[in-house]
Amino acid sequence: MASEVYMSGPVCLIENVKGQLRAKQEALSFLSAIQQPVVVVAIVGLYRTGKSYLMNRLAGKRSGFSLGSTVQSQTKGVWMWCVPHPQKPDHTLVLLDTEGLGDVEKGDNQNDCWIFALAILLSSTFVYNSMGVINQQALDQLHYMTELTDRIRTRCSPKDHDLEDSDEYVSFFPDFVWNLRDFSLELKINGQPISADEYLENSLKFLQGTGQKEKDLNLPQACIRKCFPTKKFVFERPAPGKKLSQLESLQDQDLDSDFVEQVAEFCSYVFRSSKVKTISGGLRVNGRRLKCLVTTYVEAISSGSMPCMESAVLALAQTENSAAVKKAIAHYDQQMGQSVKLPTEMLQELLDLHKTCEKEAIKIFTENSFKDVNQVFLTELKRKLERKQGEICKKNEEASSDRCSALLQDIFGPLEEDVKQGVYCKSRGYCLFNQKIQQLKKKYYEESGKGVQAEEALKNYLQSREDIIDAILQTDQSMTEKEKEIEVEHVKAEATERAWKLLEETQRKNEQLMEQKEQRHQEHMRQLTQNKEEERAQLKEEYQRALEHKIREEKKIQQECERLEEENKHLREKEARRKCTIS
Template sequence: MEEPLCLVQNGADGVLSPNPEALEVLRGIGQPVVVVAIAGPYRTGKSFLMNHLAQRRPGFALGHTVQAQTKGIWMWCLPHPRRANTTLVLLDTEGLGDPNKGNSHNDTWIFTLALLLSSTLVYNSSGTIDQQALQHLGYRGIGAGTMVSALSRWHHGDGAAAPHRVVTALTERVQVRAEDSRDESAAAFVRFFPSFVWAVRDFALELSQDGRRITADEYLENALRLQPGSSRVVQEQNELRCCLRDFFPERKCFVLPPPAEVEAMTRLEELNEGQLRPGFLRQADAFCRHVWDKAPVKALPGRQAVTGSMLASLAERYVAAIASSGVLCLESAVMALAMAENTAAVAAAVAEYKQRMEQELKLPTASQEALGDVHRRCERRALGLFMARVFADKEQRYQGQLMHELEAAKEEFCRRNEAASVERSRVLLRELWQDVEQRLDRREYAVSGGSRRFQERLGELMEEYHQRPGKGVKAVAVLEEFLRERKVLVRALCAADQQLSECERERVASDALAAAAA
């Protein structure tokens, strides 16, 4: 893609809808995808950081006013800079907390889609990681006003150690399985969650604690450390920290100073790298190297890799569920995707089998065993291709369907092999029979002893037929049919020969009598 394209449109009424043009781009990507989404408060430089990650400018739209620039979710598909045969998909999301929008539920869905579609989520905030920043991520991002007590209770082992709160909008609107309770859904969410990177922008403090230099990762872990105390406020703060730690077990932090002087911040898109601050460039480059090297390929539970076409299906199904019922069931979406993907995997494997058989099989084969050898090689290749794509097929329903279709395809090749053998054998016999037919036309066998001469020539024909290669598996059967069809001729020649022999004997006897009389 030369430039980004809107993937999920956010209408004026807050209704989300997929962009067909963007889905079509994704459906054309058969490679595994590394999906990096960025989310966070509006007007904090998310798009600028994503353009740096893409190594291209212009890219995602930047703004120089307080008005939010990105609406919905925008997508940019690029060749992965570190991995062959892999596509890097960047998702830039609408900023959280835009006061002109006034719809926190819409924020929740955009953030949730970023979570569920990405393999790495970058949370972009400004200033420091303090209680307010944690609350903004937890409440406006994950919880949209309340936090997930269910996950916190799961973390502690029972409900007594955490306040009994209402389950958040995330567990109210997103279920892992339709029959799950909220507690079970919250506990299972982590299987669907991406790795997590917190990018703290415009960071102007020194990374030190108790007189000791600390890393950005230590800075994040210190911010997520549980606080001592048993007051309601402390328990609520710790509940928030528990949820963030449990939702994002794989996490990384980068602190980035402002990219340029204040007066240049309104025209960042025009600045080249030489005009950006060295401290920002060092941290931004470290951030990019981490994402390029560590961000995993998007995966689903029970499957090793998601392709661009699968990501398109997920995005379409997630948005459709949001629009239709306001409740998103992850397992239902994954199972619907599995049905479509596994059906396609069966079709692709069968097509691969047929193509390989056409290439390797020279019809007719010398024997049924020779066809079986080629079949087994092609079957193994087709099965390997299928196993690389199939997922959520615990009962091996689709594998069974594949084996059934491969067996049917093999039978069809067997029929074609026999038909080719029949045709080749008949052509050869017609060619060899021409000489005999010409002799018959010249009545060379219509003499005494002609039947014996015909039988001798027929034996020579059969010997020559057996010596000719390439007749295939039906050579004997075709020859037997050929000989059966000529039994009438053989009997007729024998009868004629016998009659001629009798006539000849009578003539000889008559001549002998005449000679004796003379």
């Protein structure tokens, strides 16, 4: 189970110093330690509208994010608070409180636009906080929404993407929640009670008319309707008069009862409905991945570029796939280290073990990789595993050679000492010496654990002693020429037999290596086909979701047009009846 990260209070995630945005290392370190999936809730709105109070309540606290009690904005940049999710075990709730929009002390709204864009890019639920009712003034204050296409690109291509022409944003954007503070009107339309969500839908209807003025006024509504997959609305006034300046210290009984109930409903909705942050391709974001998104987007803004969601995904894929390769290699090394005892008696034993560990390593990579375009990282992993195989085969040979050298020294050491003492410098000495050699060779063959270099080591040892053997042969004066010839032929035959045996062993090793290489190639092709099919299915699913959202929105617009047409029809009929009455 992934570990939890507890924060005693908020920390600055992105600081805003003289108009420059910079990610803070302390906050990034917190994110790096979060292995659980994260649900990211960001709140944005005009300054002094109570954003921080709501975020503290989501954290289960009365204080934490700075509230302030004056007309001066308190929060600067983006502040983060990571807490265990109250309703989703093994998930972390990441709360992002942003500096207030429209602060006159800042002089211009460039930073406001970037803060607004970052909150959308990083969150899975985006909360917009405002005061009073939703009217044209409130919608005009959402000009940040209409500037998103000047701040965010979905694709790496330099081609511009217009919100009115592109439905890609709905695949990337978070759910939208609009909070209204100090709302005091009755929720009724034409005398009929409506829900809060119906009030929001009614407020997002387009104004009549086809002129440029109507198009400009309708742009915020169009942005919200087209970009956000889910929309929700809530609120009222928390407490009367001067008590607002003491909001942190007030108990629920000191607050307006409707407000207390609505705060509880707001928190319940966020806990219940907010999804895990995901990116294109369906990858669930954890703390480490969220850190990568933060640094990628902030670096793009700081360099004067537009944050690109596809570039962020590719950067994250680069990080994830590099980590997946390391994790797979570490697993391979661990398994081989635990399972292999060098030297192995047969090469095939080592190759079979490598094949098993290689298969497990590739499985681990596949489970942890993301958007491995053209199988670049999988190919790199297989190349590294193939190199690992060569290295361990070499180590196996070296271990075998060391073992055999020590064994040969131990077995043949006494014989070499006898040769030095002249034990075999006599009649039939060569014959006795050769018999001893055969006995010692038999003993050598009976020893276990020699490994794959057993024959090669013995051959090299005997070749290194050929001068000694020849000297013993020459001093054997009593041996007949025929006996000598027989012995010489016997020695040559043995040498030839050993050479053929070594050649066959080498050929068998090469055949085994070629067979395994062919098996790896076939497995690679199978995985390549499978991964391509999975990617096509994922793209098809994302396209289908975007298409369904577009159809739903077009249907709503069509219904709105039909309603307006029906109203116009009634007006025309009424006008006609009035004219008839007059005439």
